[in-house]
Amino acid sequence: xxxxxxxxxxxxxxxxxxxxxxxxxxxxxxxxxxxxxxxxxxxxxxxxxxxxxxxxxxxxxxxxxxxxxxxxxxxxxxxxxxxxxxxxxxxxxxxxxxxxxxxxxxxxxxxxxxxxxxxxxxxxxxxxxxxxxxxxxxxxxxxxxxxxxxxxxxxxxxxxxxxxxxxxxxxxxxxxxxxxxxxxxxxxxxxxxxxxxxxxxxxxxxxxxxxxxxxxxxxxxxxxxxxxxxxxxxxxxxxxxxxxxxxxxxx
Amino acid sequence: xxxxxxxxxxxxxxxxxxxxxxxxxxxxxxxxxxxxxxxxxxxxxxxxxxxxxxxxxxxxxxxxxxxxxxxxxxxxxxxxxxxxxxxxxxxxxxxxxxxxxxxxxxxxxxxxxxxxxxxxxxxxxxxxxxxxxxxxxxxxxxxxxxxxxxxxxxxxxxxxxxxxxxxxxxxxxxxxxxxxxxxxxxxxxxxxxxxxxxxxxxxxxxxxxxxxxxxxxxxxxxxxxxxxxxxxxxxxxxxxxxxxxxxxxxx
Numbered sequence: 001x002x003x004x005x006x007x008x009x010x011x012x013x014x015x016x017x018x019x020x021x022x023x024x025x026x027x028x029x030x031x032x033x034x035x036x037x038x039x040x041x042x043x044x045x046x047x048x049x050x051x052x053x054x055x056x057x058x059x060x061x062x063x064x065x066x067x068x069x070x071x072x073x074x075x076x077x078x079x080x081x082x083x084x085x086x087x088x089x090x091x092x093x094x095x096x097x098x099x100x101x102x103x104x105x106x107x108x109x110x111x112x113x114x115x116x117x118x119x120x121x122x123x124x125x126x127x128x129x130x131x132x133x134x135x136x137x138x139x140x141x142x143x144x145x146x147x148x149x150x151x152x153x154x155x156x157x158x159x160x161x162x163x164x165x166x167x168x169x170x171x172x173x174x175x176x177x178x179x180x181x182x183x184x185x186x187x188x189x190x191x192x193x194x195x196x197x198x199x200x201x202x203x204x205x206x207x208x209x210x211x212x213x214x215x216x217x218x219x220x221x222x223x224x225x226x227x228x229x230x231x232x233x234x235x236x237x238x239x240x241x242x243x244x245x246x247x248x249x250x251x
Numbered sequence: 252x253x254x255x256x257x258x259x260x261x262x263x264x265x266x267x268x269x270x271x272x273x274x275x276x277x278x279x280x281x282x283x284x285x286x287x288x289x290x291x292x293x294x295x296x297x298x299x300x301x302x303x304x305x306x307x308x309x310x311x312x313x314x315x316x317x318x319x320x321x322x323x324x325x326x327x328x329x330x331x332x333x334x335x336x337x338x339x340x341x342x343x344x345x346x347x348x349x350x351x352x353x354x355x356x357x358x359x360x361x362x363x364x365x366x367x368x369x370x371x372x373x374x375x376x377x378x379x380x381x382x383x384x385x386x387x388x389x390x391x392x393x394x395x396x397x398x399x400x401x402x403x404x405x406x407x408x409x410x411x412x413x414x415x416x417x418x419x420x421x422x423x424x425x426x427x428x429x430x431x432x433x434x435x436x437x438x439x440x441x442x443x444x445x446x447x448x449x450x451x452x453x454x455x456x457x458x459x460x461x462x463x464x465x466x467x468x469x470x471x472x473x474x475x476x477x478x479x480x481x482x483x484x485x486x487x488x489x490x491x492x493x494x495x496x497x498x499x500x501x502x
Contacts, residue, residue, distance in 0.1 A: 007394070029403055034394025058395065100414070143258075143285025143413055144309065152280055152406045155399075159407055162394055163351070 025151030
């Protein structure tokens with residue numbers, strides 16, 4: 001039996017999984033390594049008989065307790081820290097890490113925060129749109145053929161998390177902002193940055209992407225999000241004053 | 252692309268595998284991590300169509316180049332270092348290790364020696380009889396349900412080997428004895444130890460098992476095997492002299 005840090009705040013999130021047997025194999029890998037929370041987003045086929053085929057032993061419980069969502073953002077709402085996994089390396093992607101380093105980073109965060117590790121569909125992986133919501137992106141090092149079987153990729157992450165959990169002194173990290181809080185903050189910022197003319201209303205995403213990338217380099221704490229939103233509120237008040245002034249002068 | 256130590260002298264040996272798709276999944280996991288040599292011993296079902304189903308990309312080459320043996324000892328003959336894998340922990344088993352520690356031990360050995368990592372059948376694993384031929388035994392740490400899917404277990408070993416190979420300065424270890432040389436030595440010893448009355452001819456395995464366990468704690472070099480056999484030859488000569496003497500006196 002494992003002693004050490006807990007893994008119960010870590011969830012595996014599978015996005016648009018195509019083959020139901022892969023979901024069962026993922027559940028078994030998770031169960032082997034003591035990761036118990038499975039979240040499905042828009043599974044393409046959710047045939048429970050086929051899911052349960054490779055899910056032996058106590059991994060049946062993982063399948064029975066899994067949650068299914070129709071919307072990616074909705075599913076990620078409650079999480080304070082989100083990790084995207086990908087086989088591809090692209091220019092527009094936040095900082096890359098590997099499962100081993102990631103596991104040692106995540107164990108302390110997960111003692112007080114909900115952490116999601118997100119895997120894309122078998123054939124195509126996560127899109128850039130998905131990865132925009134991730135604090136960090138992890139890639140499994142490979143020798144040549146970079147595309148791993150989904151359940152084998154999940155196994156490597158869960159194995160590294162378990163190895164780190166038995167190796168790590170439990171320590172804690174202050175509560176991080178969850179995705180709802182972060183998205184609220186980004187909307188607030190986009191709104192205010194448009195008002196002050198920093199952002200071109202025709203192409204608002206260009207600068208927001210850079211801001212997201214910058215603010216995702218280290219996971220924001222809930223208090224920091226409150227601080228940023230306080231500044232946004234103040235800027236908003238200021239722009240309102242300015243507009244009023246212009247209107248008054250224009251009269 | 253990986254730089255660092257080579258993995259080409261490392262083979263995955265699957266004993267009495269029951270499900271052909273598992274063989275294909277093993278090939279894919281190996282290929283991902285740059286381990287290319289697959290050996291099957293007495294596969295229960297070797298349907299190539301089913302084997303190839305999960306073997307995507309260049310893992311097809313691994314399947315096409317795999318070797319199939321009818322006999323366990325025959326298959327292990329050419330290997331200088333043999334690792335058994337098991338989920339069970341038993342009293343009569345040699346020293347236990349974990350995939351991570353094992354990988355760092357094996358990379359230097361494998362630069363000049365053939366190394367086999369052996370996996371048993373899906374339902375029951377390797378027997379004590381199989382494990383007797385192994386220099387070391389490795390178990391994957393797990394949280395609770397100890398039985399891993401075969402291909403996922405192979406993936407963890409190959410992943411750790413790959414991680415160790417990119418982390419390890421290539422260094423070399425003198426040529427180790429292969430299984431043929433070791434079995435020849437053990438037979439020679441058993442023969443001579445019976446003659447001198449150390450071993451009870453009614454139950455020869457009892458002491459031989461302890462000797463095997465002792466001599467497997469560290470991998471024997473070819474020169475060391477030659478030395479031990481030299482001693483056996485000398486003892487043989489001595490017992491022959493003694494027998495002759497007894498017969499002469501008895502006359």
